[in-house]
Amino acid sequence: MLKVEGLTKIFGGLRAVDNASLEVPEGRIVALIGPNGAGKTTLFASIAGFHKPNSGKVTLLGQDITGMAVHDIARRGMVRTFQITQPFAKLSVHENIAVGAYQRFPRRDEAWEHARRIGEQVGMGAMLEQPAADLTVAGRKRLELARTLATGPKLLLLDEVMAGLNPSEIVEIIEIIQKIRASGVTVLLIEHVMQAVMSLSEHIYVLSYGKIIAEGAPREVVSNPAVIEAYLGRGAAEKMAAGHVEASHA
Ligand SMILES: Nc1ncnc2c1ncn2[C@@H]1O[C@H](COP(=O)(O)OP(=O)(O)OP(=O)(O)O)[C@@H](O)[C@H]1O
Numbered sequence: 303m304l305k306v307e308g309l310t311k312i313f314g315g316l317r318a319v320d321n322a323s324l325e326v327p328e329g330r331i332v333a334l335i336g337p338n339g340a341g342k343t344t345l346f347a348s349i350a351g352f353h354k355p356n357s358g359k360v361t362l363l364g365q366d367i368t369g370m371a372v373h374d375i376a377r378r379g380m381v382r383t384f385q386i387t388q389p390f391a392k393l394s395v396h397e398n399i400a401v402g403a404y405q406r407f408p409r410r411d412e413a414w415e416h417a418r419r420i421g422e423q424v425g426m427g428a429m430l431e432q433p434a435a436d437l438t439v440a441g442r443k444r445l446e447l448a449r450t451l452a453t454g455p456k457l458l459l460l461d462e463v464m465a466g467l468n469p470s471e472i473v474e475i476i477e478i479i480q481k482i483r484a485s486g487v488t489v490l491l492i493e494h495v496m497q498a499v500m501s502l503s504e505h506i507y508v509l510s511y512g513k514i515i516a517e518g519a520p521r522e523v524v525s526n527p528a529v530i531e532a533y534l535g536r537g538a539a540e541k542m543a544a545g546h547v548e549a550s551h552a
Pocket residue numbers: 313316318336337338339340341342343344345
């Protein structure tokens with residue numbers, strides 16, 4: 303569904319993303335992990351049209367979309383969420399979701415009904431009439447998910463939708479993401495919550511200093527010495543193998 307080949311994005315002298323390649327097959331949940339500042343959000347933004355890559359190629363459903371505008375990419379079925387959510391605070395939850403739904407259903411009644419269904423899908427059925435300003439962090443994260451989902455994506459790019467959530471909220475949103483995938487939407491997610499990455503994704507890419515340093519099945523990737531070192535520093539993998547570092551810190 304999505305193929306990224308040799309993507310590089312440079313800010314000033316900084317190679318925030320350096321020759322990164324990845325693939326997301328249709329119907330899968332794929333995760334992109336890596337330490338803070340590794341370049342994950344920059345890679346997302348470069349894939350979804352928010353940044354123009356310096357080099358590399360992005361292919362969506364067989365079409366070259368490199369450097370295309372955000373709305374053209376969205377029309378082709380790929381949308382992203384944002385880490386910092388910015389709903390229209392004075393509008394209700396239902397109205398906020400409808401803003402996304404209008405991109406797919408120009409008729410008001412259809413967009414409205416679609417927005418209600420999406421609201422229920424993300425567990426916000428009882429909150430539809432609330433102003434977005436009254437939502438908790440978890441509510442705002444769900445609303446962000448609902449707004450992008452309402453545009454009818456084939457591929458959803460989720461940027462840290464679990465940040466700031468408590469354990470039970472995380473379990474709920476994991477279930478919602480599983481349902482979204484079951485409804486036919488492919489997912490690429492950036493996430494720091496390892497519990498979620500491990501239980502949701504079938505394939506993981508690890509970014510460190512802009513480069514993809516490892517990829518594979520979740521269990522393989524978390525025990526990869528290069529990945530452990532990227533998170534814990536040089537020599538950590540060896541110390542861990544010798545029992546000097548708690549595995550839970552990885
Ligand atoms: N618009 C920008 N201009 C200049 N430098 C930027 C810009 N956006 C990001 N960077 C830099 O690029 C690098 C990668 O940042 P990015 O936000 O992509 O990392 P990240 O892996 O998403 O981090 P986090 O997990 O903390 O969200 C960082 O060094 C950051 O300071």
